[in-house]
Amino acid sequence: MKILSVGNMNGTSNTCLHRHWALTKLTTKIDVVNTRDKKFTIWYKLANRLFQYGFPIRLPDSPKANKQILKLINATGNDYYDIIWIDKGITINPETLRCIKRLCPSTKIVSYSPDNMALRHNQSQNYLKCIPLYDIHFTTKSYILDKMKSLGAKRIEFTNKHYESSFHYPRTLTIEETERLGGDVGFIGAWEKERCDSILFLAENGVKVKVFGDGRWNNYRNIKNLEVLPGIFTDEYSKALRAFKISLCFLRKINHDLQTSRSMEIPACGGFMLAERTIEHLSLFEEGKEADYFSSNEELLNKCQYYLENDDIRQTIILEGLKRCKLSGYSNEDSMNRMINSVLNDD
Incomplete structure (x- = not known):
């Protein structure tokens, strides 16, 4: 199984990074794109504020994550990714996902977010346009399934929150x-x-x-x-x-x-x-x-x-x-394994 993992990879207590760690335990064939390796710019903050006011303005992609994704896609040749896992991809553009579908038709494009993506303060114009292009959305909000479908989601599944067993465990304290x-x-x-x-x-x-x-x-x-x-x-x-x-x-x-x-x-x-x-x-x-x-x-x-x-x-x-x-298998590793199996077993 070959995976491209896309998301915020900064810090150590970052849950997106923890999910990436879990993915690395499922396969040795994994590439990564960090969507947050640069600080928020003034234009990013302004664009986000204008979007919250109702203007259809995209968030800028300062780390050039979209270009990085397409570069990796083009470098794979016929060795397609089985899964492209995008963790709260609010700066990922619809053109990027369309290009993936054209070049790698068998690749499953997955959207995951720990936030309520049916609410505008968690969204972006980029994300709204991408919703129908994902093969599956995973959400930790059980009550937004119908709303996400109305926004264009083809398939959406609920998953509980998770913990990272290599970070969240009983420590021996002095x-x-x-x-x-x-x-x-x-x-x-x-x-x-x-x-x-x-x-x-x-x-x-x-x-x-x-x-x-x-x-x-x-x-x-x-x-x-x-x-x-x-x-x-x-x-x-x-x-x-x-x-x-x-x-x-x-x-x-x-x-x-x-x-x-x-x-x-x-x-x-x-x-x-x-x-x-x-x-x-x-x-x-x-x-x-x-x-x-x-x-x-x-x-x-x-x-x-x-x-x-x-x-x-x-x-x-x-x-x-x-x-x-x-x-109950609440760890990232158990939870990611369930989700990946769900993606791959969907016919």
Whole structure:
């Protein structure tokens, strides 16, 4: 099997890079195109803003990923790629996909995105024009299948979020790491009003919370029982999820999420997950056995207080959550294997 992997390959905690790592475990014949090896230009930001206002303006392709793809296609001769995997290809142009189909008619072109691609703030004009040209779309949003079909998707499949087993696993922590990265209750992520309100409610009621985040979180540095620190993106991310007694898992309201990457990453890192209660969370981890959930700030507070006082129960849930990750095949490697098989077995 020969694969061309296209996406953002920067950083170490980048989930797109983690999916690429999983692809490399499925085949030795793999080429890569990094769509983000250059910083966003002023024109990119302006074009994106204009698109959000409704103008049909394409995003510029500063790294020349489209040219790189076509160069690799032309170099293959008759040794076609079996799959071209494009991870959130918002700068990939329809002309590129049409050229692939003309030169390599047997190649399957796959679109994957961890975001809600039915919403404009995640799209681009480039992407909208490409939707009908993909052989299959994979989405982690179960509720957008019909919408994506209305946008032109020929075939779309839902997949749960994943974790990277070589990055998200229970780390052995030093005393210093546990003290520096851990705490009673913790959260790692961007500021949003709803999650901020929940965290402030905990702090106001005597629960000590540590937040690793930047931006508007910095406005809350002087709140009693709340410690705000810069965001973490290296292996310290996984270590912090292990070090917290309770890791909070909030969902992005702007995306209407029912699960998020942390839904998998927290249990996989050997952390205790206390997440917003959704139908998908309940199907992924059994409530009160493999994770726990809340539907209000009052319930969140009560469960934080309960689990901070019952360490044995909390540790049992941590072990069961980790076991569920493995038994249910939530890793990138297992998930990518399922998706690739689905692509290749479609007749």
